[in-house]
Amino acid sequence: MSAERITRREMLKRLVIAPIGVAALAALEMQHAHAATMQLYYEPYFVAVLCEGRTRCDTLWRSMVGDTLPLVPTVQHTTPYDRLWWMGYALGSAPVDMNVRILARAVDRNGVPLGPGWRTLGQATLQTPPLRWFRVEIPEGHWDEYRIEVRSATPRLVYSRLIASQGYWKE
Amino acid sequence: MRTQSLTVYVGVVQVDASAKDVLNQTEPLAPTFVNMEAYRAFYWTGVKRGDAPIAYTVRGGNGNGWQWSASGQITGTAGSWFRVVLKPPAPYSRYRLEVSGAPQLLHSKLTGLQEVEA
Numbered sequence: 001m002s003a004e005r006i007t008r009r010e011m012l013k014r015l016v017i018a019p020i021g022v023a024a025l026a027a028l029e030m031q032h033a034h035a036a037t038m039q040l041y042y043e044p045y046f047v048a049v050l051c052e053g054r055t056r057c058d059t060l061w062r063s064m065v066g067d068t069l070p071l072v073p074t075v076q077h078t079t080p081y082d083r084l085w086w087m088g089y090a091l092g093s094a095p096v097d098m099n100v101r102i103l104a105r106a107v108d109r110n111g112v113p114l115g116p117g118w119r120t121l122g123q124a125t126l127q128t129p130p131l132r133w134f135r136v137e138i139p140e141g142h143w144d145e146y147r148i149e150v151r152s153a154t155p156r157l158v159y160s161r162l163i164a165s166q167g168y169w170k171e
Numbered sequence: 172m173r174t175q176s177l178t179v180y181v182g183v184v185q186v187d188a189s190a191k192d193v194l195n196q197t198e199p200l201a202p203t204f205v206n207m208e209a210y211r212a213f214y215w216t217g218v219k220r221g222d223a224p225i226a227y228t229v230r231g232g233n234g235n236g237w238q239w240s241a242s243g244q245i246t247g248t249a250g251s252w253f254r255v256v257l258k259p260p261a262p263y264s265r266y267r268l269e270v271s272g273a274p275q276l277l278h279s280k281l282t283g284l285q286e287v288e289a
Contacts, residue, residue, distance in 0.1 A: 046173055079282055080176045105252065106216040106280045108181045114278040115218025119252035140254060142176060142214040142282055167173040 050075045050084070051162040057090070057098060061149045064088070064160040070118075073105075073145035074162070081164035082141035086148055088160035089133045098126045098152045100136065104143035118147060173287050179204060179213070180268075180281040186225055190271040193279065202232075202265035210283040213257040215268070221275025222249050231263035239263065249275070 051074060053065035063074045064086070078084070090096050103118035121140050128134045138146070141164075150158055180203075184193045192203040219225060228242040239260060245253045259266075270277060 079178075080174070082174065108280065109178065114181075114216070114280060115220075115252065116250060117252070119254070142284075143216065143254075 046166040048081070048164050048166070049161060050078065050081075050164050052160065054157060054159045055150065056155060057150050057152045057158045058155045059151055059153060061101070061151050064148045064150060064158070064162070070147075072147070074148045076111075076145050078146055078164060079142055079144050080166050082166065084138035084141065084146065084162060084164045086136040086138065086160060086162050087133060088158055089131055090128050090152075091157040091159075092130045092154075094154075095127060095129045096152055096154050096156050098128065098150050098156070098158065100124055100126055101149050102136070102138050103147040103149065104140060105145050107144045113145075119143075174211075175285045175287045176214075176282050177285065178280065179207075179210075179283045180279075183276055183278050184270065185274070186221075186270050186272050186277050187274050188271060190228070190269050193268045193270065193277070193281075199267075199269075200236075201267070203268045204266045204281075206264060207266055207283070208262045208264050209285045211258070211262065211286055212284040213259075213266075214282045214284070215255040215257060215279060216253065216282070217277060217279030218250060218252055219245055219247060219275060219277055220249055221273060223273030223275065225270050225272040225275070225277060227255070228267075228269045229257055230267040230269070231259045231261075231265070233264045237267070245270075245277075 051065065055062050055064060055066040060068050062068050063072065065074060090098065101123040102121040104121050105118050106114050108114060121138060126134050148162065180193065182193060184191070184195055189197060191197045192201070194203055196203070225245040226242065227245060228240055230237040231239040241257060243255065245255070247253060268281065
């Protein structure tokens, strides 16, 4: 047992706050947290930060690190990773619509692409409030190179981080 | 368990009406890859050079013959990329990757995934 000295004012604060806290907890949906229920998909796996950068997003398709060269990958050597997530936020004081697209390709043993162009894994419009994080899950893993592009009619500075996991067997 | 990816094959094959594997072997019993027990999944990616679809059949087996197969079509216009995910139900020592279709080149790469201790 341990005791603490509190003031009358502090005691009243606790009495008032406590029932509200209990009510809020009771309303929360219960989720199973037992490790065994998560075992199927959540075996220990490895997560890496592949890339961090920023770009001034404008009407051109730009890589998340800023270039407008469609042949240049944003990240290379990504073969081991089976899931990738792109997270970021846009600076500014108003909501902004950003067009994003995710491209991927495979390369031979010398690092030369097997063919011209890219495979488009997805394209979408992100509506993001100012300074609010967005997250995009990249649906196909094990490509050798990815190019992640953004553009927006409203110029914005976009900060991005790309992470990837290895050993995640959901797919 | 972690996974480790390894490049199993990179190459080009001339596809035609007769079924052949990606090493250009027409003998249906000949394996394309051997000593493959360690692999649990494969990612077959590449580019097709013609508009016509390419039919593929993947077989897995061991010294007693083929025990598993999966087949499908690679579709898309000339120059388009494709990706086929192969997850055999059990580890096999031999695999055969067979294609057929209208004449065209097929540039492809097979990446195998092994499970390794973390």
